Amino acid sequence: MPFLALITRNVLTRRVRAGLTGLAVAIAIMTVVALGVLTHSLRRTAISVLQTGSADFTVAQKGVSDVLYSSLDNSQVARIKAEPGVQSIVGVLVAAIKLDSNHPFFLELGIPPDELAPFGVQILKGHPYTATATNEVMLGWRASQDLHKNVGDVINIDGNNFTVVGIYSVGNVFGDSASMLPLTTLQTNERKPGNVTLAFVKVTPGTNIDALRKRIEQANPEIATVRTQSEFGRVDRNLSLISAANVGITIMALIIGAIGVMNTMVMSVFERTREFGVLRAVGWTRARVLTLVMGEALLISFVGAMAGVVLGYLAIKGIQRVPELVGVFQPDYTSAIFARALGIAFGMAFLGALYPAIRAALLVPMEALRHE
Amino acid sequence: MSDDGGPAPIIQVTDVVKLYDDGLVRALDGVTMSAARGEFLAVTGPSGCGKSTLLQLIAALDRPTSGSIVVEGRDLREAGNDTYRRTGIGLVFQLHNLLPNLTALQNIEVAMFSNGRSHGEQRARARELLAAVGLGAKEKVTPPRLSGGERQRLAIARALANRPPILLADEPTGSLDSAAVDRVLELFREIREREGLTLLLVTHDAHVASTADRIVYMRDGKIVAAPEADVPAAAR
Known part of the structure; x- marks a missing residue:
């Protein structure tokens, strides 16, 4: 037995x-x-929000309850941009809205059109919006398929009608399921002039990233830099x-x-x-x-x-x-x-x-x- | 060799004392006895005389307070008697102590865990033993569905599972009717003839004791001379 x-x-x-x-x-x-x-x-x-851009690390306001409540102003972004070793920095305003009952959590990403390439955005169809357009939007290719909207179609977002001018890809599910529009337009709609939610930093080749992050955080105690998933709690207390x-x-x-x-x-x-x-x-x-x-x-x-x-x-x-x-x-x-x-x-x-x-x-x- | 120059006894108990309840109860009081290889020895005496305690100490189920017990040259005071209990002796209890949730076959098999044989060999040995005790047709029956005599025969089969040289039986017929007693005694005789083992049987039943080669009498924790009534007339 x-x-x-x-x-x-x-x-x-x-x-x-x-x-x-x-x-x-x-x-x-x-x-x-x-x-x-x-x-x-x-x-x-x-975390997908933080990894939407093709950056070496992401900057957000320290200790907010939700990463979407992070707020960085122009002067902070400018100070970071001035740090030696920073090749580029893209400030992005992120807003979450309820599109309809099937899409209660739909993201809008406000980015200046000239920052789309550094941010890692690839235009698949159509063209980018113009910097000051108030009624132009691009959809991620997943959002485009999900919403059945294509270039030339009109979409109502948060009570405003936007024309879809382009379909993009950023290479991750979260970003490709969102929308992008001019930063100034989203700042106006969200009543957050001069503010962004996150800043995505690319460093110059050969830069010690962790040393750079440390310098940025020492110079700006109100912000935190995030590079890995385990660091996410620094900018999202809820999680x-x-x-x-x-x-x-x-x-x-x-x-x-x-x-x-x-x-x-x-x-x-x-x-x-x-x-x-x-x-x-x-x-x-x-x-x-x-x-x-x-x-x-x-x-x-x-x-x-x-x-x-x-x-x-x-x-x-x-x-x-x-x-x-x-x-x-x-x-x-x-x-x-x-x-x-x-x-x-x-x-x-x-x-x-x-x-x-x-x-x-x-x-x-x-x-x-x-x-x- | 023994002191008298004969073959060394297979069991040698020397001046064994066993106390319980912080010394208030003296179950064994300087017991010295031995059993020769192949001998059928009956230990008898009134209830509470210490005969079962003696058997339990020889079975290494407990340790003596003082004195020594040597079985096949091994002093049981040494640590680690698991192997001795598994292969050195076979134990039969009055109340069978079978596992009620296991079948007759499995009850024998559990005694063979860790004996180094394959499951197939263990199963074959268990079946062989069941056949030997007349329970070949009841291998899938659990103990609660066996009669008292069948349970005791199953307990004997389990005790023989690892081919021990010594079989220790504590009142094996105590709860059986006379027909079942005769069947068990016959079984002991067959086993002794077939396996050539030493049998030490504790009983208060004079009839059962009389079937042994030799009888050891106990009273109040001591070995005593045979009571007058038990000595055969020819020897008086």
Whole structure:
């Protein structure tokens, strides 16, 4: 009889208890998966804003609750431009509007037409807007397809009619799903004259980027530079808070799941004291008894984790239907999230089963055999 | 070699004391005894005389408070008796101590984990033993669905799984009717003939003890001389 078969049989002998424990693990893992996917996807969406341009790093206002609330004025952009090592800097005003019920989160990017090339914009159809045009817009090719608008068509954005003069590509999903219009026009419409949301910096070849960022931040304490995803929290506190909540809830899920597993395994070991005495009496080593108990906990947790992943997937599907999140939240299922969920399930099993397993392994055979 | 120049005993118990409850209970009080290889030895005496405690110490299920127990030259006071319990002895309990959620076949197989044999070999050995104890047709039956006698025969089969040289049985017939007792005693006789093992049987049943090669009497934790009534008339 294979050892794994014995573990499986022992678990199946106490189906209801194992099932309830597995359900507790499943709910914990569902929470971890759903929150993990939600946080990761929101982070990815937000980071896409920063990575829209072909820049070496991005500059934003430090410590704002949402990166879209960042505000940089002309003088700040000019100071950064004057720093040695800065080849070019493109100030972009970003505004999020509700286009219609199917597009509740549609981005407008305000960029001067002469900055389109340094920003990495490639015109696929038509031509760029003019610098002072108040009714011209370009659509990213994805937005063009999604909205069924082409060059020459008119589109109503936030109550204003714009003529589509060009279709562009910037090489990422987020930017290609947005629109671009003259910076001054968007500043006027948004009542933010002289302000941009982000500035995208390209450095001259051979420049030490991190040293340059440090100089910029020292000279401008109110701004932060972002180069990697992990630095994103410096310019978006909301996402940092969500990420922190995700970590906190994950730890709580781990603890609650581990306590559930421990409760089950302690009860199981107590009830089966005589059984462990028999196994020790027929020559089982302490290590094998320990492995048996740990194996049973791992099996319950593994099955619970699989169910939790499915429940997490279904939960994400449900979250996607929340009207406020339609179009904003595009779930991104990464292997890292599922690996983490599996790791947490094994952590639950290990933490929860360690004490009962040691207790079972340390039983004195004779005392265990006397147990009623 | 033993002290008297004969073959060394397979089990040698020397001046063993076992105390419980911080010394308030003296279960064994300087017990010295031995068993020769291949011998069928019965240990008998009234309830509470310490006979089961003696067997448990020989089975390394517990440790003596003082004294020594040497089995096949191995002093059981040395650490690590798992291998000894797995391959050095076979244990049969009065209450069977079978695992109720496993089938008869699996109950024997669990005793063979870590014995170095393949699953196939373990299964073949388990089937061979079930056939030997007359349970060949009940390999998929769980213990709760077996009769008392069948359970005890299954327990004996499990005890023999790893071909131990010594079989220790603690009141193996204590919960059986007379027909089942005879069947178990017959089984012990067959096993001894076939496997040539040493059998140490603890019992309070004079009839069962009388089937042994030699009887050791115990009272109040000590080995005592045979009670007058138990000595065969020819020897008086």
